[in-house]
Amino acid sequence: MRTNPKSPFSHLHHLAGLVLVIALLLESALYFSNLVPRQESLIPALGALLNSLASATLGAGTTFAAFASGALVVAFILLPIQHFYRARETLLLRERERLAADNAKLARQAASDGLLGIANRREFDRVLKLEWRRAARERQPLSLLMIDIDCFKRFNDSYGHQEGDACLRGVAEVLQAAAARPGDLVARYGGEEMAVLMPHTDLEGASRLAERIHTLLAERRLSFPDSPVANHVTVSIGVAAMLPVRNANRAALIRQADEGLYIAKENGRNRTAIVPHLRLISTSDSESRATGHVQGA
Numbered sequence: 001m002r003t004n005p006k007s008p009f010s011h012l013h014h015l016a017g018l019v020l021v022i023a024l025l026l027e028s029a030l031y032f033s034n035l036v037p038r039q040e041s042l043i044p045a046l047g048a049l050l051n052s053l054a055s056a057t058l059g060a061g062t063t064f065a066a067f068a069s070g071a072l073v074v075a076f077i078l079l080p081i082q083h084f085y086r087a088r089e090t091l092l093l094r095e096r097e098r099l100a101a102d103n104a105k106l107a108r109q110a111a112s113d114g115l116l117g118i119a120n121r122r123e124f125d126r127v128l129k130l131e132w133r134r135a136a137r138e139r140q141p142l143s144l145l146m147i148d149i150d151c152f153k154r155f156n157d158s159y160g161h162q163e164g165d166a167c168l169r170g171v172a173e174v175l176q177a178a179a180a181r182p183g184d185l186v187a188r189y190g191g192e193e194m195a196v197l198m199p200h201t202d203l204e205g206a207s208r209l210a211e212r213i214h215t216l217l218a219e220r221r222l223s224f225p226d227s228p229v230a231n232h233v234t235v236s237i238g239v240a241a242m243l244p245v246r247n248a249n250r251a252a253l254i255r256q257a258d259e260g261l262y263i264a265k266e267n268g269r270n271r272t273a274i275v276p277h278l279r280l281i282s283t284s285d286s287e288s289r290a291t292g293h294v295q296g297a
């Protein structure tokens, strides 16, 4: 059926349709472009605009028609679209949170030893590098304990590798209980050798921690009747401390603690050997030798 082009109702129809289409396009465009926060719907504002436009130009009857068609558009087009995008947004947010949690878990796994649950060698190297630089910046001492289970080969030979693994876990737990400061790092350095890195700690503080490890281990009494040292699991510990200098060779700290460990083993095991050099170390003197000072446990 053809409509009379001069009929005011026909103009009203076109105008209302045009306004509604523009409203719909505007709402969608704003949604897609992120120009307004998505929590703030424009729908009430657009409804009010439609109403005032219609009543100003066309009178009460047509106001109702505009309001009714606007309400239909809102109910059947705009609200479902809004609902769809909000649901999608929630889904994306959850997915992002899940990915962040997965990434954190993967990073933790990559940094820790699968058997002992303490930091692995890679993480130790990473943290040593960072702490060395920080200590140089803050002119603070950095200490290191190198810890080795005594006669562990005999332990494995006597009780088997599974018991050996349990023993390693027990020692790692003792180290974690002893190194209680938030900055301390307990790591598996390799095989049955573990390390504790202590920022802001001098030789005296590090030696106290070494003694605490011997005491806690004796209290824990991890059974080792075949040990030639004691009838429980014991460790030997090398202690070193330095005042690092940026760009200096941090391997010197490891070398010094290793030297202490060697001396502790040589002197009968189940003891601590302190390499007593709290000194500024530079690239040139990093090769110089440390002399060992032995302390019984």
Ligand SMILES: Nc1nc2c(ncn2[C@@H]2O[C@H](COP(=O)(O)OP(=O)(O)OP(=O)(O)O)[C@@H](O)[C@H]2O)c(=O)[nH]1
Pocket (backbone or CB within 6 Å): 115, 148, 149, 150, 151, 152, 153, 154, 156, 160, 161, 162, 163, 164, 165, 168, 190, 191, 192, 265, 269
């Ligand atoms: N069960 C178990 N054993 C390990 C692991 N890593 C290294 N070992 C064992 O640790 C033992 C280390 O032995 P050695 O280096 O000879 O030293 P030790 O017997 O502890 O003697 P001292 O260090 O001189 O007291 C070896 O038998 C390794 O097989 C591990 O993850 N699990």
